[in-house]
Amino acid sequence: xxxxxxxxxGAGDLPALAEIYRKARAFMAxxxxxxxxxxxxxxxxxxxADIRAGQLYVVCRAGVPCGAFALVPGPDPAYAxxxxxxxxxxxxxxxxxxxxxxxSAHGVFAAVMDFCKARSPHLRIDTHENNTVMxxxxxxxxxxxxxxxxxxxxxxxxxxxxx
Numbered sequence: 113x114x115x116x117x118x119x120x121x122g123a124g125d126l127p128a129l130a131e132i133y134r135k136a137r138a139f140m141a142x143x144x145x146x147x148x149x150x151x152x153x154x155x156x157x158x159x160x161a162d163i164r165a166g167q168l169y170v171v172c173r174a175g176v177p178c179g180a181f182a183l184v185p186g187p188d189p190a191y192a193x194x195x196x197x198x199x200x201x202x203x204x205x206x207x208x209x210x211x212x213x214x215x216s217a218h219g220v221f222a223a224v225m226d227f228c229k230a231r232s233p234h235l236r237i238d239t240h241e242n243n244t245v246m247x248x249x250x251x252x253x254x255x256x257x258x259x260x261x262x263x264x265x266x267x268x269x270x271x272x273x274x275x
Contacts, residue, residue, distance in 0.1 A: 115173075116171055116172065116173055116178075116179075116217060116219055116220065116223040117171070117172050117175075118169050118170070118171050118172070118223060118224070118227045119169065119170055119172065120163075120166060120168070120169055120170075121159075121162070121163050121168040121169055121170045121180065122163060123160070123163060125163075125170050125177060126156065126159065126160070128170070128176075128177040129159055129168075129170070129177070129180050130156070131214065132177060132178070132179060132180050132212050132213065132214045133149075133153075133154060133180070133210075133212050135212075135213075135214040135215055136149070136212035136213060136214065137149045137150070137151060137153070139215060139245075140243065140245075143244065143245055144242055144244065145240055145242040145243045145244070145245075147240065147242065148239070148240035148242065148243055154210050158210070159210075162182045162184075162210070165184075167182050167183055167184050167185075168180065168181075168182050168210075169181055169182070169183065169224075169227070171213070171217075171220050171223060171224060173216065173217040176216075177214075178213060178214050178216045178217040178220060179211075179212060179213035179214065179217070179220040179223075179224065180210065180211075180212055181208055181209070181210055181211040181212070181224050181228075182208070182209040182210045183206050183207075183208060183227075183228050183231065183232070184206060184207045184208075184209055185204075185206050185232075186204060186205040186206060186207055186236070187205075188207045188236065190238075190261050190262065190263050190264065190269075191207070191236060191238075191261055191271065193261070193262070194258060194259040194260065194261055194271055195259055195260045195261075196259045196260045197257070197258045197259025197260070197271075198258060198259060199236075199258050199259075199271075199273060200256065200258060200273050200275055201234060201273070201275050203234050203275075204232075204234065205232060205234040205235060205236050205273075206228065206231065206232035206234070206235055206236075207235070207236045207237065207238075208224070208228055208235060208236070208237045209237075211224060211237075211246075221249050221253070222253070225253050229274075233275070234273075234274070234275050235255070235273070235274045236271065236272065236273050236274075237250055237255060237271075237272050237274075238261055238263075238269035238270060238271045238272065239269060239270055239272075240267075240269060240270075241268070241269075241270060247270065250272045250274075251272070253274070254274050255272035255273060255274040256272060256273055256274070257270060257271075257272055258271050258272060258273050259271055
């Protein structure tokens with residue numbers, strides 16, 4: 113079994129990232145969640161902006177990219193208003209966005225969570241109601257459901273927090 117490593121993403125990773133996100137979108141659609149990312153999310157421009165900001169990371173197995181995510185220092189504007197609940201803490205936090213894997217390696221989610229927790233003990237994440245796989249994983253890792261937030265396009269997301 114190969115150990116997973118995580119490193120900052122660079123512009124040279126964009127082709128591999130496109131493939132990771134393509135496979136993740138296909139998996140999401142196959143598991144009942146075709147709408148969260150549609151056929152084009154995240155756009156290349158968002159990945160490029162994350163790379164420039166130093167907040168996009170690549171998960172590698174034996175040096176080959178197999179997953180990706182953004183770890184974004186807060187506050188996150190989408191989290192300013194929460195409905196049907198409340199945040200557990202107003203302390204500084206980081207948000208995990210655009211978490212995806214291509215399905216070629218086991219343990220990507222756990223590796224990402226360990227990496228993020230080591231950098232910020234207070235984490236937030238959100239996902240679509242139909243993303244039952246992600247909802248299960250975040251709850252399994254100790255995140256607690258806090259309520260509903262709305263992303264830029266106005267659609268709701270279930271918001272979770274781990275302190």
